[in-house]
Structures are given as structure tokens and as C-alpha cells.
Amino acid sequence: MTVTGAPRTGVTLRLLDKADKEIVKLDRAVLGAFYRFQHDFRRNPDAGGFGLKQLEGHDRLWSARVNREWRALMIRLGGDDWLLVSVKHRSHVHRNLDRLNYGINHVTGAIEYVDLQVVEESVLRRGLTPPAAPATVRAPELARTEPPKLPEPEEPLFAAYTDEQLADLGVAEPLIPIVRKLTTDDELLGLAEYAPRHTVEVLLRLRDGVPYEAVMDEVTAPVAVDEPERDLAPDDWRAAVDRSQTVVITDDESLQSVLEEGDFGRWKIFLHPTQEKLVHRRYSGPARVGGGPGTGKTIVALHRVCHLVRQLPPGRTKPVLLTTFNRNLAADLRSRLLSLGGPDVLDRVDIAHVDQLATRIVSEADPGNAKRRIDDTAALREWRDLLVEAGESRWSAEFLSDEWNQVILGQAVGSRSNYFTVRRAGRGRSVTRAERAGIWQLAERFTQRLETKGLETHRQVAERAARLETARKARIDQRSQEREDRDGPDDLHAVAGSAARLRHRYRHIVVDEAQDLSAAHWKMLRAMVPSEADDIFLVGDTHQRIYDNQVTLGSLGVHIRGRSSRLTLSYRTTREILRDATRVLDDADYDDLDGDTDTLAGYRSVLHGPAPSLRGARSWDEEMDLVVEQLRAWHDVPRESTAICVPTNDMVTQLAERLTRRGITPTEITQDGPRGDQGVHIGTMYRFKGLEYRRLVIAGVAEGLVPRASVDAWEHSDPSRHRRELHRARSLLFVAATRARDALAITWHGEPSRFLAPLLPPR
Numbered sequence: 001m002t003v004t005g006a007p008r009t010g011v012t013l014r015l016l017d018k019a020d021k022e023i024v025k026l027d028r029a030v031l032g033a034f035y036r037f038q039h040d041f042r043r044n045p046d047a048g049g050f051g052l053k054q055l056e057g058h059d060r061l062w063s064a065r066v067n068r069e070w071r072a073l074m075i076r077l078g079g080d081d082w083l084l085v086s087v088k089h090r091s092h093v094h095r096n097l098d099r100l101n102y103g104i105n106h107v108t109g110a111i112e113y114v115d116l117q118v119v120e121e122s123v124l125r126r127g128l129t130p131p132a133a134p135a136t137v138r139a140p141e142l143a144r145t146e147p148p149k150l151p152e153p154e155e156p157l158f159a160a161y162t163d164e165q166l167a168d169l170g171v172a173e174p175l176i177p178i179v180r181k182l183t184t185d186d187e188l189l190g191l192a193e194y195a196p197r198h199t200v201e202v203l204l205r206l207r208d209g210v211p212y213e214a215v216m217d218e219v220t221a222p223v224a225v226d227e228p229e230r231d232l233a234p235d236d237w238r239a240a241v242d243r244s245q246t247v248v249i250t251d252d253e254s255l256q257s258v259l260e261e262g263d264f265g266r267w268k269i270f271l272h273p274t275q276e277k278l279v280h281r282r283y284s285g286p287a288r289v290g291g292g293p294g295t296g297k298t299i300v301a302l303h304r305v306c307h308l309v310r311q312l313p314p315g316r317t318k319p320v321l322l323t324t325f326n327r328n329l330a331a332d333l334r335s336r337l338l339s340l341g342g343p344d345v346l347d348r349v350d351i352a353h354v355d356q357l358a359t360r361i362v363s364e365a366d367p368g369n370a371k372r373r374i375d376d377t378a379a380l381r382e383w384r385d386l387l388v389e390a391g392e393s394r395w396s397a398e399f400l401s402d403e404w405n406q407v408i409l410g411q412a413v414g415s416r417s418n419y420f421t422v423r424r425a426g427r428g429r430s431v432t433r434a435e436r437a438g439i440w441q442l443a444e445r446f447t448q449r450l451e452t453k454g455l456e457t458h459r460q461v462a463e464r465a466a467r468l469e470t471a472r473k474a475r476i477d478q479r480s481q482e483r484e485d486r487d488g489p490d491d492l493h494a495v496a497g498s499a500a501r502l503r504h505r506y507r508h509i510v511v512d513e514a515q516d517l518s519a520a521h522w523k524m525l526r527a528m529v530p531s532e533a534d535d536i537f538l539v540g541d542t543h544q545r546i547y548d549n550q551v552t553l554g555s556l557g558v559h560i561r562g563r564s565s566r567l568t569l570s571y572r573t574t575r576e577i578l579r580d581a582t583r584v585l586d587d588a589d590y591d592d593l594d595g596d597t598d599t600l601a602g603y604r605s606v607l608h609g610p611a612p613s614l615r616g617a618r619s620w621d622e623e624m625d626l627v628v629e630q631l632r633a634w635h636d637v638p639r640e641s642t643a644i645c646v647p648t649n650d651m652v653t654q655l656a657e658r659l660t661r662r663g664i665t666p667t668e669i670t671q672d673g674p675r676g677d678q679g680v681h682i683g684t685m686y687r688f689k690g691l692e693y694r695r696l697v698i699a700g701v702a703e704g705l706v707p708r709a710s711v712d713a714w715e716h717s718d719p720s721r722h723r724r725e726l727h728r729a730r731s732l733l734f735v736a737a738t739r740a741r742d743a744l745a746i747t748w749h750g751e752p753s754r755f756l757a758p759l760l761p762p763r
Contacts, residue, residue, distance in 0.1 A: 011080045017245035017270040033067040077237045085113040107170035109225035110244040112196045122190040154183035169202045192606045204604045223273035245270045279303040286536040287563040292603040293738035294572030297539035306341040308508045309348045318350040319507040325516040329690045354521045358465035371456040409463040410519040462520035469527035514540030518549040522556040542590045552595045568602045574609035581737035583758040612744040623749040624658045641694040643681040647705045685736045696740035703751040
């Protein structure tokens with residue numbers, strides 16, 4: 001439909017959260033008509049073809065024609081300011097006028113829209129099938145027949161709370177009568193699909209057994225408007241829209257990105273109020289946001305970067321650092337930040353993974369360095385060769401490698417005397433002073449060995465970068481103190497010879513996947529930014545730690561006490577997948593990066609889907625056939641939306657060959673991401689960090705592979721390492737399982753992994 005004439009000025013069309021989820025499900029032809037409608041409506045809402053009219057019995061709800069059969073429902077906020085809340089078939093609109101409910105939540109001050117008919121139908125769909133009516137009997141038999149026993153009615157889920165209590169928590173008041181009737185989790189999830197997000201979070205927390213007062217403090221209080229504001233403007237729709245999860249549709253492309261970019265497209269716009277507050281809050285120092293997979297931690301980090309950039313004065317420098325632990329994730333962060341903030345934001349942000357950053361610092365200090373970098377596996381081989389050559393049998397190569405990485409390099413121990421006094425927390429086995437002397441001697445020989453061969457490890461580079469940046473910070477602090485003592489500007493002679501005024505490299509640092517950074521990385525980052533408000537913002541989850549880097553941030557100068565928050569709602573993974581993935585973790589303890597324990601208590605999903613499939617085979621050859629069979633059963637989704645992860649690189653190669661022979665195109669995931677856009681993605685579990693797929697197979701989850709057989713060799717010789725390695729293997733499987741959005745299949749051959757025991761029936 002085309003509107004002639006000049007476009008109207010001052011027309012605003014907004015989209016309410018969850019309306020997009022309804023719109024994206026429309027038939028393609030209807031969706032195309034909707035795109036045309038919103039484009040033309042923004043130009044001239046008075047065009048006759050829209051049939052714009054106020055719905056009977058409603059003071060603010062209007063209807064406009066999308067095509068012959070479909071109508072857009074909009075709340076008129078005032079003048080030419082419109083909020084689009086739904087797109088419905090015209091028969092539904094006229095049949096259920098009295099069931100369309102909207103208003104301003106008296107607690108959150110946000111606009112809420114609910115189609116009570118749709119909610120009730122969704123609850124009924126999710127509810128249990130009602131029991132069959134008893135069979136009719138003839139009168140003569142009636143006296144001899146026992147009356148049928150009807151099942152006991154189930155207790156309503158929220159019977160312990162009054163209507164007033166639910167309303168005080170911010171539950172949408174039109175939904176309270178429905179909430180009171182809920183008796184199963186399925187019914188609750190049916191309501192959650194269409195209820196306002198704040199209502200969903202409150203109800204899920206209560207259902208998880210979180211005390212009423214805690215839900216009030218943790219969920220409601222952070223998003224509640226002040227009491228005076230509620231009293232002064234109970235019907236101020238223009239003020240309420242600023243407190244609501246809406247997006248102004250400014251052009252066709254912005255709407256398309258919301259509707260067609262999946263979860264990221266939604267999160268670009270519709271942050272939960274809790275997330276919104278974390279993004280815009282001013283922190284007095286370093287702050288941490290935790291939470292399980294799919295809770296939006298990375299999205300919060302990206303929005304935080306955009307917020308910090310928008311507070312900067314004009315310029316061309318890059319005073320904000322966005323970093324993570326590997327190259328693949330850094331590239332993903334760059335593309336997402338460009339999509340979220342555009343080139344203007346990207347131009348003010350330095351995006352680099354921590355090893356790249358450390359290499360840059362070291363190269364700046366030693367531009368002629370031509371050493372070859374090796375990973376931890378290659379370094380362990382060098383340790384083994386050294387022990388053989390030295391005839392040393394008191395220590396294993398694994399123990400010495402860990403001691404060197406975690407204690408000597410991890411704590412930047414620069415001398416023998418310092419090593420005698422350094423704490424070895426978490427190392428398990430204690431060592432005497434004489435033993436420390438022997439270990440230090442071996443560490444020196446190992447360092448010399450690498451030097452002679454022209455090698456260095458990434459951990460060495462990180463430790464050296466930390467020392468360089470710490471020394472640089474000391475010079476900055478000294479210069480600042482001298483300036484204060486003089487009560488004036490820098491001494492020009494003191495700074496002569498430096499290319500520029502000595503200053504910290506960044507004003508703000510944002511860290512994604514913080515749980516996988518080492519102590520040396522944190523020391524380097526701490527020295528790169530002044531200790532001021534909003535200096536370091538980190539997001540991460542230690543349940544997803546897949547590298548052996550356990551740190552206590554407070555001991556490294558990154559003090560997050562009192563500035564830690566946790567997200568609990570997963571918007572990516574179904575509750576069935578989440579339930580089984582969490583069971584894999586068993587009762588293992590996880591830290592919070594600051595010496596205390598972390599928990600996934602209250603971690604819930606609002607999505608629903610099939611239970612994960614669990615299948616075993618007698619051999620790897622048979623298991624590969626199971627994988628092929630599963631992929632063929634998933635023929636209804638694009639191949640690039642499915643993936644397979646396995647424990648080893650050899651299994652990647654073998655499975656890729658099997659898929660190719662069976663006519664299925666595989667695409668291997670490398671350290672730089674998938675090699676192509678077509679085909680089923682396949683890679684080792686380590687490669688799946690930060691990725692997500694609609695459907696996923698985890699193959700090879702067998703004892704001896706997950707965890708690998710060598711882990712148990714440390715059970716008696718090094719119990720501390722044994723516990724850490726089992727932790728890491730559990731976390732790796734947990735990360736892999738939570739990459740699946742809609743469906744998960746787990747396969748094994750021979751004996752299933754011990755980690756699967758909670759998912760399998762007892763023998």
C-alpha cells in the first residue's frame with residue numbers, strides 16, 4: 001500500500017516488548033504486509049486505507065488495517081505518539097474486545113498489555129489433560145458399583161500469597177485471577193509466554209521457593225518507581241512509556257533487525273529493567289555481573305560499553321577496552337558491538353583478547369622479540385623432556401607445570417626469596433622450604449631451556465605484560481604524587497623524552513567471560529585503568545570456567561565486594577535442557593571470583609521444549625551412525641542451525657568424514673570460528689564457548705573421554721588437581737549442553753560418562 005503526499009512530521013510509532021515475538025510468528029505474506037503497514041503509518045497515520053478507529057469500550061486502544069484480515073492494535077499515548085502492542089486476526093479482535101487489557105503498573109510504572117484470552121488458552125494448552133468422565137452405568141448396576149474416585153485437586157502454586165501481596169510485588173493485576181488458578185509448572189510456563197517480563201520473573205522466583213521479602217528486595221525494589229511519582233502521575237502515559245520496554249521504530253531496517261536477528265536482535269532493544277539498571281548504574285569501583293548461560297551477561301556488557309562511550313567527551317581516542325579470553329570471542333564481540341552501537345561507538349573502543357593485549361604490551365617494550373609462542377600442552381612436553389634429561393623423579397611434569405603457571409607466573413614471583421614466602425592457595429600438596437628451593441631451581445632451568453630454544457608461553461607473556469604495566473602504573477602514581485606535592489602542572493623536564501604525557505591506557509575496561517582470565521591477566525588490566533568510579537566492569541560465570549585459572553580478584557586489586565549482581569532468567573535455553581545441564585554439575589562447589597561460593601539457585605528458563613535425548617552405542621562406529629540418524633530427524637531446520645561437539649580433534653575428523661559419506665555437509669569450527677556458512681557445524685567442546693544453535697548433538701560422552709582417563713591418575717598423587725580437573729570437565733560438558741536452544745541429543749559408546757549418572761535411570 002502506498003501513501004501519497006508529503007509525510008507527516010512528529011509521528012512516533014513504538015513497539016512494546018513481546019509484541020515482536022507475536023509478529024515474527026506471522027505467515028510470511030502477513031509479515032510482509034505488516035512491514036508495509038508500519039512504514040506507511042509512520043508517514044501518515046490518517047491515510048484512509050488504515051481504517052484507524054478507537055475500539056469500543058476502550059479509551060486508548062485503537063485498531064488499524066494491516067491487510068484485509070489482520071489488524072494492528074495500538075495504544076495512543078497522546079497526539080501522534082503510538083505504541084504497537086499486537087497484530088491480530090480481525091475476528092479475534094472483535095470477538096474478544098473485553099479481554100484486551102492494558103494499563104500502567106502501579107509498582108514499576110511501566111505500560112503493560114495483556115490479551116487475557118490468549119493467556120488463558122496458553123495456560124490450558126500447557127495444563128494437564130483433564131481426567132475422563134466416568135462411564136455411564138445402567139440403573140440395576142448402580143447399587144453394586146462403587147462411586148468412582150476422582151483425583152485429588154492439586155494445590156494452587158501461589159496459594160500462600162494474597163492478591164495484595166502479588167500486586168505489591170508488581171504482578172500485573174489483570175493476571176492475578178489466572179495466577180491464583182495455576183497448579184502446575186507447565187501452566188505457569190504457559191502464562192510466562194505472554195505475561196509481562198516483570199510478572200514472569202516474580203512468579204518464577206516465588207515458585208523456586210525464594211522468600212517473599214527476598215523477591216521484593218531483589219526483583220521488585222530495583223525496578224519500582226518512587227512512591228511520590230506513583231501518586232503524582234497515575235495516568236501519565238507519556239512518562240510511563242519511558243519506563244517501559246519499548247523501541248521507537250525509526251526506519252524499516254531497525255524494525256527488521258529486532259524481528260529477524262533472533263535473541264540478539266531482541267536484546268539490542270528490550271533489556272529487562274534489571275539489566276537496564278546494571279548497564280546504566282554508576283559504580284564506585286569494579287563491578288561484576290554473574291549468571292548462568294543465556295541470562296544476557298554478554299548483552300549487558302555490550303550495552304555497558306555503549307553507555308560508557310556515550311558519556312565520553314568528543315575525541316578520536318579509544319579510552320574504553322572490551323576484552324575477553326580468546327580470539328574467536330573477541331571477533332564476535334566486535335561484530336555485535338558494531339550491530340548494537342554502530343561505527344561511532346566502535347571507533348571509541350579497543351577490542352582485543354587478553355593474550356593479544358599482553359603481546360602488544362610486550363612487543364612495545366621489546367620490539368625485536370622473535371620468540372615462538374607455545375601453548376600449555378607444548379610447554380608440558382618441554383617439562384617432561386627436562387625431567388628426563390635431568391634424571392629428576394621427585395616431581396611429575398604436571399605438578400611442576402601447574403606450580404610454574406599458577407604460583408610462579410600466576411603471582412608474578414620474580415625471585416627465589418619471594419617464592420619461599422608466596423601463598424600456594426588451592427595447590428593441595430604442601431611443600432617444605434627445601435622442596436621449594438628444588439622446585440625454584442627446576443623452574444629456572446625450564447625458563448633457560450625455553451630461552452635457548454627461542455620459545456615462550458602465552459602465560460609468560462601475560463606475566464611479563466603484568467610486570468610492565470604495574471611498573472608503568474607506579475611511574476604514573478609517582479608523577480601524580482609529585483604533581484600534588486608541587487601543587488601544579490607536570491615538570492616539563494621530568495616528562496621530556498616521553499612521546500606523550502604519561503597516563504593510563506584506558507578510562508574504562510569491560511571484560512566478558514571473566515572466569516577464564518588468569519591472575520597475570522587481571523594484574524595487567526588493573527594497572528591499565530585508574531582506580532576510579534566505573535573503572536572495571538566484568539561479566540562471567542564460574543560454572544562455565546573451562547581453563548584452570550582460579551583467582552581471587554580482591555587479592556589482585558580488583559575489589560568487587562558490594563558491587564556484584566546476578567542474573568537468573570535464561571532467555572535462550574529451554575527449561576528441559578537447562579534442568580539436565582545443571583544436573584551434570586552435580587553438587588560441586590564453584591567460587592564467585594572473590595573467595596566465596598557461587599550458585600545457580602533460582603536459575604530458570606521461560607522456554608519450553610522436548611527433553612534431551614540420551615542414547616548409547618556399543619562402539620564409536622555405531623555411535624557415529626546414531627549422530628547421522630539424529631541429524632536426518634532434524635531435517636526441518638537449516639543445517640547451519642545444528643551442530644555436533646565431541647571431546648577430541650580426531651573425533652571431529654572421523655565424524656566429518658562419516659557425515660560427508662552420508663551426504664551431510666560438515667563445517668569445522670576452528671579457533672577463528674566456523675570455516676564456512678553452510679552445513680552442520682562440528683568441533684571440540686572448547687570451540688563452542690560463546691556459540692549457540694537451535695539443535696545440538698554432544699557425541700562421545702563416554703567414560704574415559706568425558707572426563708578423559710588420565711584425570712583419575714591424579715586422584716591419589718595430586719587430589720587437588722584431580723578435583724580441579726573434574727570440575728573443569730563438568731563445566732565443559734555444562735557449557736556444551738547449554739549451547740542448545742531448542743533440542744539437545746547426547747550420545748556415547750561403551751560406558752556412559754559418570755557425569756551422565758543423574759540423567760540416566762539407576763541400573
